[in-house]
Amino acid sequence: MLDAELTAARERRGGEPPRVLDVGGGSGVLAVPLAVAGCAVTVVEPSPNALATLHRRAHEAGVAALITAVQGDSDALAELVKPASADLVLAHGLLEVVDDPAATVAALAGTVAPGGVLSVLVANRYAAVLQRAISGRLVDARRLLDHETGALGLSGEALLRRFDTAGLRDLLAAAGLTVELVQGQSVVSDLVSGSVLEANPGAVDALAELEALAAVTPPLRDIATKLHAIARG
Numbered sequence: 001m002l003d004a005e006l007t008a009a010r011e012r013r014g015g016e017p018p019r020v021l022d023v024g025g026g027s028g029v030l031a032v033p034l035a036v037a038g039c040a041v042t043v044v045e046p047s048p049n050a051l052a053t054l055h056r057r058a059h060e061a062g063v064a065a066l067i068t069a070v071q072g073d074s075d076a077l078a079e080l081v082k083p084a085s086a087d088l089v090l091a092h093g094l095l096e097v098v099d100d101p102a103a104t105v106a107a108l109a110g111t112v113a114p115g116g117v118l119s120v121l122v123a124n125r126y127a128a129v130l131q132r133a134i135s136g137r138l139v140d141a142r143r144l145l146d147h148e149t150g151a152l153g154l155s156g157e158a159l160l161r162r163f164d165t166a167g168l169r170d171l172l173a174a175a176g177l178t179v180e181l182v183q184g185q186s187v188v189s190d191l192v193s194g195s196v197l198e199a200n201p202g203a204v205d206a207l208a209e210l211e212a213l214a215a216v217t218p219p220l221r222d223i224a225t226k227l228h229a230i231a232r233g
Contacts, residue, residue: 001181001230002088005117006039009087012115017066021086021111023074024094027053028067035063039088042068044080074098077107084113092121095171096151096159105175112233118177120229121185125150125162127225165222168229177231184224187214 009018017040022031025043027050035041035058045051051069058064072080074094089112091104098104108118125144132141143152150162163171165182172179189211197203214220221227 002119005088009116018087019085020088020090021081022090023077023108024091026050028057030090030092031067032057032061032063035066036061040066042070042081044070044072044074044077046071046073074104074107078110081111083110086111087113087116089116089118091118095120096123096161101171102174105171109175109177109233118231120172120231122163122168122227123159124224124227125164126223128162130223163227165227168227172229172231177233179229179231181230183215183228184221185215185228186225187211187220190225
């Protein structure tokens with residue numbers, strides 16, 4: 001999906017590098033491969049340590065000239081990034097930890113260039129419920145199911161909230177975005193052990209095919225470990 005968006009952006013720009021904005025991009029797990037693929041990437045990240053790792057990775061990959069690192073928080077995005085400047089805006093693992101998701105999504109939407117898209121990846125509350133139930137933490141599972149934000153704030157839990165499909169759609173739509181796709185990530189792949197894959201010839205390909213189908217098939221999509229949404233302004 002993202003490859004197709006980048007191809008379309010390159011065509012709109014007459015062959016020039018697509019412009020990618022990675023908000024909360026950390027140490028460059030996404031930014032460096034995108035730069036290697038020929039994108040001009042801006043990373044907005046509050047952690048100086050993460051940015052130092054990003055610089056090292058970019059230099060090692062030979063793409064430092066294609067990556068711009070900006071230290072700052074997502075709530076100051078309008079001051080850090082030009083409006084309508086990015087063909088692809090990434091907010092992966094961001095909305096679970098910001099103070100005001102609605103304000104953050106509005107700021108993200110303001111950076112999307114005409115024809116561009118916003119890609120959001122968030123933790124799924126229902127997956128967290130199932131994971132706790134399977135591990136025997138039944139009280140926590142019930143509390144998560146009932147909790148307004150899908151995060152209990154327990155010791156060691158860094159997330160402020162988790163999302164479900166409907167809530168994610170509503171959040172993006174409230175910012176004036178058109179949600180074109182919500183799909184699951186790690187619907188069944190997290191449930192299949194490595195030993196099963198090793199013991200069965202063709203199992204890896206079969207799992208990939210099953211995962212791709214389950215990712216867009218409710219209700220399987222709705223219990224995926226993470227939810228991935230593509231939205232256009």
